[in-house]
Structures are given as C-alpha cells and as structure tokens.
Amino acid sequence: MSLDVVSQEIEFQDKKQFGNVMIIGLGMIGGSFAKALKDKGLATLYGADRREGELALGVSTGVIDFPAQLTEEYVSKMDVIILATPVRAMESVLLQIKPFLLGTTLITDVGSTKGSVVESARRAFGNVPENFIPSHPIAGAEKSGVLASNSLLFEKHMAIVTPLPDSNPILLDRLHRIWRSVGADVVSMDVEHHDHVLASSSHLPHLLAYTLVDALANGERSQDVFKFAAGGFRDFTRIASSDPVMWRDVFMANKDATLATLDHFTDRLADMRVAIEQGDGASMFGVFTRAKSARDHFLRVLEQRTIGSTKEVRPVSLSVLPASALKGSISLLGDKSLSHKAITIASLSAGVSELKNIDLSGDVRITMQAFRDMGVVIEEMAVDHLRIHGVGLKGLKAPIAPINVHASRESLYLLLPVLAGQSFVTSVVAEGVLLNQSLSDLFSLVRQMGCTVTSEVKDCLPTVLSPGVCAKISISLKSGSERLRAAAFLATLYSPDNSDVTPLVLGLSHCEVLLRRFGMAIIEKGAGFEITPSVPVGADIVLSGDEHETAWLVLLASLLPGSELIIENAGLDSVSFDFLSFLQSIGADVSMPKAGLAGLYEGALRVGFSELKAFSLSSEQSYQFREELPLLCVVAAYANGDSHIKGIKNLPYYYEDRILALVDALKQMKIVSIYRNGELIIKGGLPQGGELDCAGDDRLALAMIALGARSKAVTKVNDCQKLLEEFSELESVAMQLGFHCLVAQ
Numbered sequence: 001m002s003l004d005v006v007s008q009e010i011e012f013q014d015k016k017q018f019g020n021v022m023i024i025g026l027g028m029i030g031g032s033f034a035k036a037l038k039d040k041g042l043a044t045l046y047g048a049d050r051r052e053g054e055l056a057l058g059v060s061t062g063v064i065d066f067p068a069q070l071t072e073e074y075v076s077k078m079d080v081i082i083l084a085t086p087v088r089a090m091e092s093v094l095l096q097i098k099p100f101l102l103g104t105t106l107i108t109d110v111g112s113t114k115g116s117v118v119e120s121a122r123r124a125f126g127n128v129p130e131n132f133i134p135s136h137p138i139a140g141a142e143k144s145g146v147l148a149s150n151s152l153l154f155e156k157h158m159a160i161v162t163p164l165p166d167s168n169p170i171l172l173d174r175l176h177r178i179w180r181s182v183g184a185d186v187v188s189m190d191v192e193h194h195d196h197v198l199a200s201s202s203h204l205p206h207l208l209a210y211t212l213v214d215a216l217a218n219g220e221r222s223q224d225v226f227k228f229a230a231g232g233f234r235d236f237t238r239i240a241s242s243d244p245v246m247w248r249d250v251f252m253a254n255k256d257a258t259l260a261t262l263d264h265f266t267d268r269l270a271d272m273r274v275a276i277e278q279g280d281g282a283s284m285f286g287v288f289t290r291a292k293s294a295r296d297h298f299l300r301v302l303e304q305r306t307i308g309s310t311k312e313v314r315p316v317s318l319s320v321l322p323a324s325a326l327k328g329s330i331s332l333l334g335d336k337s338l339s340h341k342a343i344t345i346a347s348l349s350a351g352v353s354e355l356k357n358i359d360l361s362g363d364v365r366i367t368m369q370a371f372r373d374m375g376v377v378i379e380e381m382a383v384d385h386l387r388i389h390g391v392g393l394k395g396l397k398a399p400i401a402p403i404n405v406h407a408s409r410e411s412l413y414l415l416l417p418v419l420a421g422q423s424f425v426t427s428v429v430a431e432g433v434l435l436n437q438s439l440s441d442l443f444s445l446v447r448q449m450g451c452t453v454t455s456e457v458k459d460c461l462p463t464v465l466s467p468g469v470c471a472k473i474s475i476s477l478k479s480g481s482e483r484l485r486a487a488a489f490l491a492t493l494y495s496p497d498n499s500d501v502t503p504l505v506l507g508l509s510h511c512e513v514l515l516r517r518f519g520m521a522i523i524e525k526g527a528g529f530e531i532t533p534s535v536p537v538g539a540d541i542v543l544s545g546d547e548h549e550t551a552w553l554v555l556l557a558s559l560l561p562g563s564e565l566i567i568e569n570a571g572l573d574s575v576s577f578d579f580l581s582f583l584q585s586i587g588a589d590v591s592m593p594k595a596g597l598a599g600l601y602e603g604a605l606r607v608g609f610s611e612l613k614a615f616s617l618s619s620e621q622s623y624q625f626r627e628e629l630p631l632l633c634v635v636a637a638y639a640n641g642d643s644h645i646k647g648i649k650n651l652p653y654y655y656e657d658r659i660l661a662l663v664d665a666l667k668q669m670k671i672v673s674i675y676r677n678g679e680l681i682i683k684g685g686l687p688q689g690g691e692l693d694c695a696g697d698d699r700l701a702l703a704m705i706a707l708g709a710r711s712k713a714v715t716k717v718n719d720c721q722k723l724l725e726e727f728s729e730l731e732s733v734a735m736q737l738g739f740h741c742l743v744a745q
C-alpha cells in the first residue's frame with residue numbers, strides 16, 4: 001500500500017473510541033496491543049517500525065490497519081502513540097516525533113524499565129511533557145516479532161502505570177481506560193519502586209536463566225547436559241529464549257536496582273553453597289520448604305487473578321430421611337479452631353511438634369501461611385498431619401510482604417498478639433468482612449502489650465503494628481468471646497513477669513488446654529488464671545474433634561432408636577462437658593471420657609438411644625449453653641411435656657435471632673412453642689417434617705437436621721453451604737454411621 005493512499009484514508013476514518021492509535025515498534029508487545037484494540041473495534045491502528053518487513057506482516061495478518069512513518073503527516077493526527085521498541089531506542093524515537101507532536105496526544109510506552117524511559121523523555125524534551133505517561137504491561141513471552149502477537153496477552157494481567165506529578169489527568173484517565181479495554185488490571189506505582197520490584201520479579205530471573213544456559217553450554221560435558229536435561233531445565237530456562245536486544249537494554253537501563261537484587265541473591269546462593277559443603281541438611285530443608293510454600297502461595301494468588309476472584313456460591317440443601325439409627329465408631333477430624341491454635345503455639349515453641357488429626361481446610365491455611373511467611377518450617381506429612389519446626393516466642397522473621405489474614409477472624413485474633421510480641425514492624429491486611437470493622441477489643445489488647453497500632457480508619461484493618469516494650473499483662477475480660485480469650489492468653493506469653501487473665505466464665509477452653517500441652521504453667525487462681533512466663537516446648541498432639549459436632553452427634557444418637565455410637569476423639573471442653581452432663585441429667589445415655597493430663601478429656605465417648613425428658617433452663621444456664629441452645633430446642637421438641645428456656649433476651653442478639661428462626665421451624669414442623677418476655681416454652685410432640693431454611697447459619701442447620709431426624713416425613717434444610725464448609729466431613733460421617741442425610745442440591 002502506498003503512503004499516499006494511507007494519508008487520504010486518515011481523513012476519512014470514522015472516529016472510534018480511542019481514535020487513531022500509532023504503535024512504534026511493531027513487535028510482539030506492540031503487535032499484541034494493536035491486535036487487541038483492533039479486534040474490539042476500539043481504534044484505527046497505525047504501525048511504525050524500523051523493519052519494513054514487520055510492517056508488511058502487520059498489515060497482511062490484520063494486526064494494524066495501516067503502516068505509518070514518524071512524519072508530521074501521521075504523528076500530528078494521532079490520539080494515542082505507544083512506544084513499543086526496546087527501551088534504549090525510545091529516546092531516538094521521541095526525538096523523531098517531537099517536532100510533530102500535539103499536546104493533546106497521549107504518549108505512553110510499554111518498556112520493562114521506567115526510570116530510564118523517564119530520563120529519555122527528559123533528555124528529548126528538556127522536561128517530561130504532561131502528555132507523556134509511562135506504563136508497563138506485566139505480561140509477555142519469550143518470543144519476539146509481530147507474528148508472535150496475541151490479542152489476549154493482556155487479559156487478566158496487570159498493567160503498571162507510573163504517572164509523574166505533572167501528568168495530565170485527562171490523558172492519565174485515557175491511559176487507564178485503554179489498558180482496561182485490552183483486559184488488563186491497572187495499578188499505579190512510582191517509577192523508582194517499579195524498577196526495584198521488577199528488578200527482582202523479572203530482570204533477575206532472566207539474568208539467571210541466560211547465565212545458567214550459557215554456563216552449561218560452555219562447560220564440561222555440555223552435550224550430555226543438554227541431551228539429558230528434561231522438564232526442570234526446560235521450565236527454569238524458558239525465558240533464556242527471550243530477545244537479547246530487549247534484555248541487554250533492560251540491564252543497561254536498570255543497573256542499580258538489578259545490582260542490588262543480584263547482590264542479595266548472590267549472598268543467599270553463597271549460604272546454600274556453605275550448607276551443601278557442610279552437609280547442613282536442616283538449612284537446605286528450611287530454604288526449600290519455605291520456598292515451596294512461598295511459590296505455592298504465589299501460584300494460588302496468580303490463579304485467583306486469572307480465573308477471577310468471584311467464587312460462585314451455589315445453594316445447597318440437605319435432605320433428612322426419618323428412621324435411621326447411628327451405629328458404629330467414629331473418629332472426628334480435629335476441631336478447626338484447635339487446629340489454628342495448635343499451629344500458632346507449635347510455631348512459637350522451642351523444638352519440633354507433630355500435630356496429628358489436624359484440619360487443614362479453609363482458613364486454617366491462612367494461619368499456617370502467615371507463620372511460613374515469617375520463616376517457620378511447616379512440613380505437611382499427610383493430609384491431617386503437620387510437623388512444625390518451632391522458632392521460639394521471638395524467633396519469627398519479618399515477612400517480606402504484609403500479613404494477609406483475608407477474611408479469617410480466627411487467624412487475626414491469634415496473629416495480632418504474636419506480631420505485637422516480635423521485634424519487627426508488621427503490616428496486617430485483610431479482605432471482605434474484616435475490613436472497616438471496629439476491632440477495638442483486640443487492638444486495645446495489643447496496646448496493653450506496649451505495641452503501637454496505626455490504622456487509617458480508627459481500630460480497623462489494614463493496620464501497622466510497631467512493637468514496644470511489653471509490660472506485665474493483667475487482663476480482666478469483659479466479654480465471653482472465645483477468640484479474645486485466646487488472644488489474651490497468647491499475649492501473656494510475652495509478659496516479662498507472671499501474668500493473669502480473668503475470663504468471664506472460669507473453666508478451661510482450647511487455648512489454655514493447648515498451652516498446657518506445650519508445657520506452659522497455667523494455674524487457676526481466684527476467679528482467673530495465673531501464667532508463669534516460659535517458652536512453650538514442642539509436643540506431639542492428636543487433635544480432638546469439634547465440640548459442637550460432638551454435641552450434635554450425641555443428640556442424634558439419643559434421639560434415634562437403635563443407636564449405639566462411639567466417638568473416639570470427642571471434642572470436649574469444660575462447657576461442652578457440662579452440656580453433656582446436663583443431657584445425662586435429663587435421661588441421655590452417655591458415658592463420658594475422663595479428664596486426663598492438662599485438663600484434656602481423653603478416651604472414647606459412648607452414647608445410645610434414650611427418651612429425653614422435658615427440662616427447665618435458668619437464665620444462667622441459657623447463657624452457659626448459649627452455643628447449643630438450638631440443640632436443646634430440638635430436645636424439647638421431642639420430649640414429653642413442656643420445656644422452659646429462660647433469659648434468651650439477655651443473650652447477645654445473634655443467639656436470640658437463632659432461637660427466633662428455630663421457633664419458626666418448630667411451627668412449620670407443627671410443634672407448639674410460645675416465646676414471651678425472653679422465655680421460650682416448647683410443648684413436646686412429634687415433628688412432622690417439611691422444608692426449613694437455616695439462613696446460612698451452620699449451627700441452625702445442624703439443629704434443623706436433628707429436628708428432621710425422627711420426624712414423620714422427609715425434612716429438607718435449605719442454605720447449608722456454610723455447614724458443609726465448616727463440617728466438611730458431614731456427608732462421609734453420615735454415610736459411615738448409617739444416618740440418612742443427603743445433599744439435595
């Protein structure tokens with residue numbers, strides 16, 4: 001096509017969203033950008049390249065609409081100009097287009113370095129013009145040339161923009177829009193930070209790959225080295241096939257930052273050399289497990305970004321068929337909150353811990369990742385077995401990135417006092433429900449540890465923790481929150497002197513029991529506990545099951561005639577022990593394990609069918625058994641006579657809401673109940689079956705399933721996704737014990 005024809009066509013083009021866009025350097029990246037815009041019909045594409053062959057290919061393969069030259073005729077008619085040459089060619093390109101440029105044209109680039117490009121613009125123009133705004137897509141390949149272009153290259157990848165103080169805001173907005181239009185997620189960064197980050201994440205790996213291949217190719221036995229190299233070599237060295245001109249330019253342009261990261265890496269490599277020389281397997285193992293975990297984490301983050309973070313939640317219902325019995329022996333997977341706590345204490349212990357029957361599903365991995373990020377070596381020996389090489393109370397290393405607790409409240413409450421006890425500053429970030437929510441109880445606890453807590457929004461995440469000098473800890477808890485109680489006990493680990501915690505209700509809960517198992521001296525004293533400072537010692541622990549699941553299974557077996565159930569590792573703390581004792585007092589046939597070492601209940605729990613009697617609960621008992629009140633309503637629904645539950649109004653509102661939802665369910669099942677002045681009276685009978693909605697509440701779901709267990713007809717419980725998340729083994733436990741509870745979808 002002659003250039004004359006092209007110039008006529010410039011006049012006649014309809015304006016598209018981004019108007020006329022010129023790519024200078026029509027190679028792999030420039031071509032991909034052009035193709036993406038052209039395929040979407042967002043611009044008229046012009047290409048310029050010092051190699052005419054690339055331009056001809058660009059037109060014939062439909063990557064661009066027209067070839068162009070860096071003359072007034074073209075340059076002055078462009079709405080957007082994109083520099084996509086190697087970075088050191090950009091200055092001469094800018095000098096060529098400078099005389100014809102309009103101030104309204106957005107000029108950007110795709111170069112892998114940013115400081116050098118800004119310098120080139122400064123040299124070419126005297127200062128960086130307001131319409132020149134650098135950018136950099138974090139996407140690419142080891143291929144070059146326009147034939148390697150791919151219109152989907154930037155989809156779900158990041159594009160970094162590095163605006164300068166004088167950048168024109170309207171053109172900056174256009175730059176964001178144009179990157180978004182080709183599928184990129186746009187991130188802003190300052191130039192210097194960009195060059196340091198990319199030196200580590202992109203430039204150093206390329207240097208290592210090139211140098212490794214070159215060293216091996218020129219070393220002894222090189223022919224056989226290549227002959228016998230397989231996947232590992234190929235994966236590590238893919239990027240050594242990248243364009244040498246581009247990469248020579250990158251290292252010339254980003255000298256200081258690449259030298260800094262190279263020095264750091266060289267030091268670490270030297271450490272590895274020493275470890276190999278001295279046969280120091282422990283050091284090697286530490287580096288390899290930490291690196292594996294960091295890479296696995298990185299892959300998960302990358303996967304989330306590329307598949308999109310919106311997880312589709314499909315509603316799940318469970319159907320309960322009446323007339324089954326629970327028979328057999330079962331071993332429940334370790335309790336989730338116990339699993340979080342065991343990982344935390346084992347990481348802070350001296351020596352190695354073996355944690356067996358641990359639940360590694362859901363947010364337990366968030367707690368585990370945080371400790372790995374701070375240097376703790378955690379080996380996954382089996383799906384339910386961890387070996388943790390504890391580093392001691394203050395042996396954590398500063399993480400290289402903020403600690404992300406995602407939406408895990410459990411992880412947050414355990415990690416914050418631990419971070420407040422270290423000697424480094426940590427940023428803590430979160431997602432979803434944990435953002436913008438006041439955490440004043442937790443923050444005031446870590447402040448008591450001498451830690452300064454800085455947040456943009458008062459007492460909310462994200463936050464920065466700057467540890468100070470920890471004084472003697474003496475805490476009287478004002479709420480019954482189990483998480484705050486665990487956080488308080490962890491805080492005492494950092495107290496210089498004997499410390500004390502006074503909970504609302506005495507009796508051992510998870511954290512104290514575990515701390516004792518790890519050798520800590522926690523002694524009941526008056527209305528609370530006294531803790532003597534010492535470092536926990538690594539321990540071998542088989543984690544017991546969840547208390548609520550245990551209580552639910554006990555109730556089911558009590559309700560269903562013919563049941564004979566043994567729970568091998570029942571979850572029992574002082575409250576659930578009292579709860580089961582209460583069931584015994586109204587006729588349940590339960591034989592309980594004995595309290596063993598450190599206050600833990602050890603051994604099997606046996607339960608069989610029995611008719612449970614109607615009962616009366618005082619306000620105090622309602623508070624004590626607040627977590628299991630829905631199960632007690634089920635007991636009352638099947639009992640002979642009226643049961644009374646007092647003091648519901650005095651409970652935190654969400655417990656009352658649960659009871660009100662259950663009152664609705666009882667009504668649907670034709671069980672009469674009266675709720676007046678905070679007291680609930682349930683008249684026992686035989687539930688009829690029906691369709692119930694647990695509103696996504698896992699405790700309500702368990703109670704509703706139990707309500708359907710001996711009812712006259714099938715019971716369907718809707719909205720059970722959360723239950724299946726929390727009690728992941730529900731289906732397999734039901735199947736194993738012969739309980740007819742199925743996912744109905």
Ligand SMILES: NC(=O)c1ccc[n+]([C@@H]2O[C@H](COP(=O)([O-])OP(=O)(O)OC[C@H]3O[C@@H](n4cnc5c(N)ncnc54)[C@H](O)[C@@H]3O)[C@@H](O)[C@H]2O)c1
Pocket residue numbers: 024025026027028029030048049050051054084085086087089092093110111112113136137138139140141142143144145146243246250
């Ligand atoms: N390859 C990647 O993975 C990747 C990723 C992100 C950013 N980048 C950056 O994108 C830019 C282009 O890289 P690429 O991979 O597309 O390279 P490429 O070799 O495929 O394309 C570069 C093109 O620029 C042309 N060119 C060179 N000097 C020129 C000049 N003075 N005038 C006009 N044209 C000239 C070349 O002929 C070639 O067609 C580089 O700055 C690179 O740092 C590359």
Ligand SMILES: O=C(O)C(=O)C[C@]1(C(=O)O)C=C[C@H](O)C=C1
Pocket residue numbers: 111112137138139140141142201202203239242
């Ligand atoms: O995937 C590749 O082949 C790349 O090298 C892409 C890569 C990178 O290192 O990640 C290369 C250079 C950049 O500027 C941006 C991306």
